[in-house]
Amino acid sequence: MGIVIKTDAEIELMRQGGRTVALILERLGRAVRPGMVTAELDDITVQEAQRHGVKPSFKGYHGYPASVCVSINDEVVHGIPGDRELEEGDIVSLDFGAVFEGMQTDAAVTVGVGQITPEAQRLMEATRGALMAGIEQCRPGARLGDVSATIQKYVESRGFAVVREYSGHGVGRELHEDPQVPNFGSAGSGQRLRKGMTLALEPMVNDKGWLTRLSSNFWTVHTADGSLSAHFEHTIAITDVGAEVLTDLVR
Ligand code: MF3
Ligand code: CO
Numbered sequence: 001m002g003i004v005i006k007t008d009a010e011i012e013l014m015r016q017g018g019r020t021v022a023l024i025l026e027r028l029g030r031a032v033r034p035g036m037v038t039a040e041l042d043d044i045t046v047q048e049a050q051r052h053g054v055k056p057s058f059k060g061y062h063g064y065p066a067s068v069c070v071s072i073n074d075e076v077v078h079g080i081p082g083d084r085e086l087e088e089g090d091i092v093s094l095d096f097g098a099v100f101e102g103m104q105t106d107a108a109v110t111v112g113v114g115q116i117t118p119e120a121q122r123l124m125e126a127t128r129g130a131l132m133a134g135i136e137q138c139r140p141g142a143r144l145g146d147v148s149a150t151i152q153k154y155v156e157s158r159g160f161a162v163v164r165e166y167s168g169h170g171v172g173r174e175l176h177e178d179p180q181v182p183n184f185g186s187a188g189s190g191q192r193l194r195k196g197m198t199l200a201l202e203p204m205v206n207d208k209g210w211l212t213r214l215s216s217n218f219w220t221v222h223t224a225d226g227s228l229s230a231h232f233e234h235t236i237a238i239t240d241v242g243a244e245v246l247t248d249l250v251r
Helices: 008-031 039-052 118-136 144-156
Strands: 069-072 075-077 091-100 103-112 168-170 177-181 198-201 204-206 212-214 221-223 229-231 234-238 243-245
Touching: 008 039, 008 091, 008 103, 008 234, 039 091, 075 091, 075 204, 075 229, 091 118, 091 229, 103 118, 103 198, 103 229, 118 144, 118 198, 118 204, 118 229, 118 234, 118 243, 144 177, 177 198
Parallel strands: none
Antiparallel strands: 069 075, 069 091, 075 221, 091 103, 103 234, 168 177, 168 198, 198 234, 204 229, 212 221, 234 243
C-alpha cells in the first residue's frame, strides 16, 4: 500500500483517540492485582471503550478473540485474556488499540503484579527506555534504520535481547500500515521519515535470547527460552521538528 501521510485533521482525531487509549491502559494497569483473572481486564477494556466512545480494534482482527492483549511473564505479545490468575511477582504486558472517527491508535505498557524482582524491573525500564530513545530519533529526514538501531543499542547495552520476529508499524486508517519499524537494524539505512507519518513504535524485549515460539493457540507468542519479556508501545506523529506522542495521558 505504501506509506500514508496524514492530514492535520486526521492527526487531531488520532490525538483524541490516542488519549483515550492511554487512559484505558492506565486504568487497566491500576486494575492489575494478584488473584485476578485476566478476562476481567478484557471486561474493563470493553466497558471503558464504550464509555469513552472508541471501538477496540484487535477484536476480530484476523480472528483475534479479545479487545486487549494480556501477555504474562514469558509471553511476548498477543496473550489472550481468560481464566488464568495473575500472581504476585508476574509482569503483565497490556496492549490496546482502538478506532475513533475512523482513525486507529495502538499502545502497550508492561506492569508488575505486586512486588517484582529487580531483574524484572530492570527489563521493564530498559524496554520503556528503548521506546523513548527510539521516539527521540523520529523527525523529518531521519531514517527508519536510525530508529531501529537506537532501540537495539539501548536494549543490548543493558544486557537484554530485542525481539526480531515482530516489528512496529505505520498506523492510521488501518491498524497496520507501511512501513514496518523493526526494533533492530543499521543507522543510516531505510526510508526517510516525513512530516505527517504516524507510526506505532513497539520494542519487545527479552531477558535472555531474542527467539520466540508461537503457542498452540496460534496467537500467543512466547520467548523460546522461557525468559521474561516486556513490551511498551506508543503511537506517534512526525511533526515539523520531531515526534508527538499521541497515546499519552496529558498533553
Ligand atoms: N499492538 C499489536 C500489534 O501492533 C497488537 C495487535 S493484536 C491483534 O500488532 F490481535 F490485533 F492482532
Ligand atoms: Co502495534
